[in-house]
Amino acid sequence: xxxxxxxxxxxxxxxxxxxxxxxxxxxxxxxxxxxxxxxxxxxxxxxxxxxxxxxxxxxxxxxxxxxxxxxxxxxxxxxxxxxxxxxxxxxxxxxxxxxxxxxxxxxxxxxxxxxxxxxxxxxxxxxxxxxxxxxxxxxxxxxxxxxxxxxxxxxxxxxxxxxxxxxxxxxxxxxxxxxxxxxxxxxxxxxxxxxxxxxxxxxxxxxxxxxxxxxxxxxxxxxxxxxxxxxxxxxxxxxxxxxxxxxxxxxxxxxxxxxxxxxxxxxxxxxxxxxxxxxxxxxxxxxxxxxxxxxxxxxxxxxxxxxxxxxxxxxxxxxxxxxxxxxxxxxxxxxxxxxxxxxxxxxxxxxxxxx
Amino acid sequence: xxxxxxxxxxxxxxxxxxxxxxxxxxxxxxxxxxxxxxxxxxxxxxxxxxxxxxxxxxxxxxxxxxxxxxxxxxxxxxxxxxxxxxxxxxxxxxxxxxxxxxxxxxxxxxxxxxxxxxxxxxxxxxxxxxxxxxxxxxxxxxxxxxxxxxxxxxxxxxxxxxxxxxxxxxxxxxxxxxxxxx
Numbered sequence: 001x002x003x004x005x006x007x008x009x010x011x012x013x014x015x016x017x018x019x020x021x022x023x024x025x026x027x028x029x030x031x032x033x034x035x036x037x038x039x040x041x042x043x044x045x046x047x048x049x050x051x052x053x054x055x056x057x058x059x060x061x062x063x064x065x066x067x068x069x070x071x072x073x074x075x076x077x078x079x080x081x082x083x084x085x086x087x088x089x090x091x092x093x094x095x096x097x098x099x100x101x102x103x104x105x106x107x108x109x110x111x112x113x114x115x116x117x118x119x120x121x122x123x124x125x126x127x128x129x130x131x132x133x134x135x136x137x138x139x140x141x142x143x144x145x146x147x148x149x150x151x152x153x154x155x156x157x158x159x160x161x162x163x164x165x166x167x168x169x170x171x172x173x174x175x176x177x178x179x180x181x182x183x184x185x186x187x188x189x190x191x192x193x194x195x196x197x198x199x200x201x202x203x204x205x206x207x208x209x210x211x212x213x214x215x216x217x218x219x220x221x222x223x224x225x226x227x228x229x230x231x232x233x234x235x236x237x238x239x240x241x242x243x244x245x246x247x248x249x250x251x252x253x254x255x256x257x258x259x260x261x262x263x264x265x266x267x268x269x270x271x272x273x274x275x276x277x278x279x280x281x282x283x284x285x286x287x288x289x290x291x292x293x294x295x296x297x298x299x300x301x302x303x304x305x306x307x308x309x310x311x312x313x314x315x316x317x318x319x320x321x322x323x324x325x326x327x328x329x330x331x332x333x334x335x336x337x338x339x340x341x342x343x344x345x346x347x348x349x350x351x352x353x354x355x
Numbered sequence: 356x357x358x359x360x361x362x363x364x365x366x367x368x369x370x371x372x373x374x375x376x377x378x379x380x381x382x383x384x385x386x387x388x389x390x391x392x393x394x395x396x397x398x399x400x401x402x403x404x405x406x407x408x409x410x411x412x413x414x415x416x417x418x419x420x421x422x423x424x425x426x427x428x429x430x431x432x433x434x435x436x437x438x439x440x441x442x443x444x445x446x447x448x449x450x451x452x453x454x455x456x457x458x459x460x461x462x463x464x465x466x467x468x469x470x471x472x473x474x475x476x477x478x479x480x481x482x483x484x485x486x487x488x489x490x491x492x493x494x495x496x497x498x499x500x501x502x503x504x505x506x507x508x509x510x511x512x513x514x515x516x517x518x519x520x521x522x523x524x525x526x527x528x529x530x531x532x533x534x535x536x537x
Contacts, residue, residue, distance in 0.1 A: 038440045038455040118452065140482070147484035153456035154487055156498075158470070159479025161456040165469050168459075170481035200475075227476020 017129015020307055021297045022245045024177040024217065028135040028234075029124035030143050031162045031171035033153040039163035040097075040116045048100035051120050058149035059104060059113075065145055068106045068113070073098035082320035088126070093117055111138065118163045119171075121146070130241070132174055136234055159226060169226030174234050176241045177206060181216040181294045182251030183244075185263070192247065193218070200224055201240055206314075215286035215314070220244065256298065267295035275348045279337040285317050285344060301352075309351050317344065364390035437461040497526050 104113040114122040125138035153161040159169035183189040205213025270291035370390035439457025507516040
């Protein structure tokens with residue numbers, strides 16, 4: 001089975017939408033389980049199979065839910081699974097436990113429904129730009145339709161019962177992926193991240209954990225899922241993100257006003273390295289691409305390079321994507337870094353000459 | 356009876372009484388003033404009741420008291436394994452993952468504490484699944500009636516309170532009867 005790699009992940013490549021300068025993408029996911037069945041990691045294979053079947057039935061019965069592409073994790077190679085994970089279409093958790101796991105994709109993979117993840121159902125909607133509400137509306141609609149055919153594990157007192165108590169209640173994790181180079185360069189990011197974390201929101205790097213994030217990309221999400229309505233959770237998150245956007249804009253304005261040569265130098269040096277390097281590891285590439293993104297926002301590339309190109313590159317320079325382009329399933333570090341450098345040189349040359 | 360002007364607990368007669376405890380036995384109404392420790396012993400709900408409304412506190416202690424002490428004692432210590440799926444409590448502590456929806460009942464006490472730590476709340480206020488709305492509505496009525504009961508106790512209308520209590524008991528009994536499986 002071959003997966004059309006790039007077509008699948010086009011949904012947040014678009015690089016458009018409100019506040020695209022700062023907000024790369026918005027995502028909402030819901031965790032659900034079927035009543036009377038052990039959670040996925042405890043369930044026996046027959047029970048997992050039954051869960052998968054009931055979900056498949058519900059998806060096929062509900063008219064509004066047709067047009068989903070089903071990918072059975074056990075039927076694809078480990079390389080293909082890695083590609084899906086790198087494109088954020090499945091979680092590392094689903095990649096690890098392939099048996100009886102499936103993912104349904106719809107609407108250019110804007111919607112993905114994972115089956116037998118930590119919870120029986122993990123469904124998410126991703127939007128490009130700052131559109132958390134739209135993402136929630138899309139996934140809420142699918143949840144409502146599914147709930148007509150499936151009996152969820154639900155308690156009137158505690159709400160949706162999930163495998164991990166961090167998701168109990170609404171099962172809703174709403175998040176926004178922010179690009180915050182201004183706050184990073186101004187040295188203000190650590191304090192702000194701490195403040196946000198103290199207010200009940202999780203801050204995660206796009207790549208890796210902790211306060212330092214390669215590429216200055218930070219995902220902000222709600223931690224509380226119980227005791228608040230979906231609307232309260234989302235408006236709370238929007239309140240935090242609004243403030244971050246404001247701080248980021250202020251930092252960038254100040255940097256461009258006071259240290260323009262420094263910022264411009266860093267943008268063009270990044271471009272130079274990316275378009276000339278012969279070996280580049282992914283963390284360096286991601287950091288340099290962040291400067292390019294800042295250059296796009298500052299109007300330095302005259303539209304010859306767009307957010308869309310950048311979002312795409314961020315996914316395409318990851319190991320499984322690079323290897324599959326060469327028809328390989330794996331590669332050692334150095335040859336991978338060489339492939340990455342060659343790929344970036346070529347892509348940047350193509351993009352700049354064609355746009 | 357007084358400690359620096361405070362009234363002492365009617366049960367242990369040692370600590371300061373902070374909770375009014377009302378019990379209705381048939382037509383008999385008994386009021387006691389007890390301390391936090393004795394309240395915890397008599398009702399697991401009291402351990403996380405600081406935020407609950409005072410009236411509901413009394414109500415719960417009344418309702419729970421009637422369930423019998425042995426059942427309550429069993430609930431205070433986390434059960435070794437989930438009675439539904441057999442997942443050991445130990446596993447949950449290590450992985451932070453529950454085995455099945457039934458674990459929420461089996462490990463209710465520990466989970467109440469954990470959920471409160473994580474979310475600062477233990478009551479769902481979000482979406483209710485469409486297919487389950489009716490069942491929930493029934494529950495809502497019980498919750499509503501409990502609130503009425505608390506109010507009745509508050510205004511010392513014990514006749515109405517006893518009546519409400521019996522109806523709640525009937526409805527809860529009905530709920531506990533498992534539906535026939537096809």
